[in-house]
Amino acid sequence: MNITLPASVLPVEQSYFFHGHYRLAFETHGPASGTTVILVHGILLDSYCNRDIAAHLAAEGYRVILLDLLGHGRSDKPVKAAEHRVDFYAEQVLGLMDHLGLERAVLGGVSLGAITALTAACLAPHRVRALILEMPVMENAVPAAALMLVPLMIAVHYITPAYRVFARLLRRLPEPRRAVMTSLRNAFAAEPEVIRAILHGILVGPVVPSLRRRKHIQQPTLVIGHARDPLHDLADAKALKRQLPNAEILAARSIWELRTQPERLMPQILDFLRRVPAETDRAASLRQRRAANG
Numbered sequence: 001m002n003i004t005l006p007a008s009v010l011p012v013e014q015s016y017f018f019h020g021h022y023r024l025a026f027e028t029h030g031p032a033s034g035t036t037v038i039l040v041h042g043i044l045l046d047s048y049c050n051r052d053i054a055a056h057l058a059a060e061g062y063r064v065i066l067l068d069l070l071g072h073g074r075s076d077k078p079v080k081a082a083e084h085r086v087d088f089y090a091e092q093v094l095g096l097m098d099h100l101g102l103e104r105a106v107l108g109g110v111s112l113g114a115i116t117a118l119t120a121a122c123l124a125p126h127r128v129r130a131l132i133l134e135m136p137v138m139e140n141a142v143p144a145a146a147l148m149l150v151p152l153m154i155a156v157h158y159i160t161p162a163y164r165v166f167a168r169l170l171r172r173l174p175e176p177r178r179a180v181m182t183s184l185r186n187a188f189a190a191e192p193e194v195i196r197a198i199l200h201g202i203l204v205g206p207v208v209p210s211l212r213r214r215k216h217i218q219q220p221t222l223v224i225g226h227a228r229d230p231l232h233d234l235a236d237a238k239a240l241k242r243q244l245p246n247a248e249i250l251a252a253r254s255i256w257e258l259r260t261q262p263e264r265l266m267p268q269i270l271d272f273l274r275r276v277p278a279e280t281d282r283a284a285s286l287r288q289r290r291a292a293n294g
Helices: 047-059 086-100 112-123 139-158 160-171 179-188 192-204 234-243 265-274 281-292
Strands: 013-019 022-029 036-040 063-068 105-110 128-134 221-226 247-252
Touching: 013 086, 022 047, 022 086, 036 047, 036 086, 036 112, 047 063, 047 105, 047 179, 047 265, 063 086, 086 112, 105 112, 112 128, 128 265, 139 160, 139 192, 139 234, 160 179, 160 192, 221 234, 221 265, 234 247, 247 265
Parallel strands: 036 063, 036 105, 105 128, 128 221, 221 247
Antiparallel strands: 013 022, 022 063
16 A cells, blocks of 8 residues: 655644643644544654654544643743653643543654653543554663663753754754654754753653553553664563553554655554544534533
């Protein structure tokens, strides 16, 4: 099956909402009437990393919402580590659903975004229709995460002036052709204080819900993993598939495949979404009445 990214699906709508006293950014792809899928980016990245996926899903009639977590993308960027915890990020996803008047949605994400979606499902399982968890970072990846992220956190702390110059130069470069590369450029072009706060907050806070809580997630779940990446250990993806009662696994060939060569994976993701049970008439009518009443 050949997958061609549509030149124009529907206009991308960029918006904001307030979660507490912070302003968070999100963008909407696809028709307003479609099943809603909320996707969350990886650590230090932003909505650009999921734009290609959103375009494919929107072309199939799904309404896709891409959230910039606090400290990322167009959202506010506090420099206190205490504001950057995975459980706080999960609350932001649920806050976005409240803002949009969504009773339930399909939640998903990549890396940090996958764990954020998983945590949101543990906090409010009744609000999740299904999960798409790409490259989850869990127990097996902790040593690799420490080896990769701690040196970066220390570096931006001790060479702040030099890094600020580096980030300013990156921001002046032309925008890359691929959305995922734009997301990477934006990640390294962030202010060093923001990078340090995000890394510090995530590393000291709870990274992943406990095994006891994970085993209670009943929603259909698609876990996407791949080999040859210690930070996103395939063993974690396989373990998560075993732990969740209604999970299935899809093996990607690399961390880039879904965003650069989606011909093999995207049909399987769409097949999974089509098999997600539809809302009952009662749930749908309740949601419509709530929306009509404001």
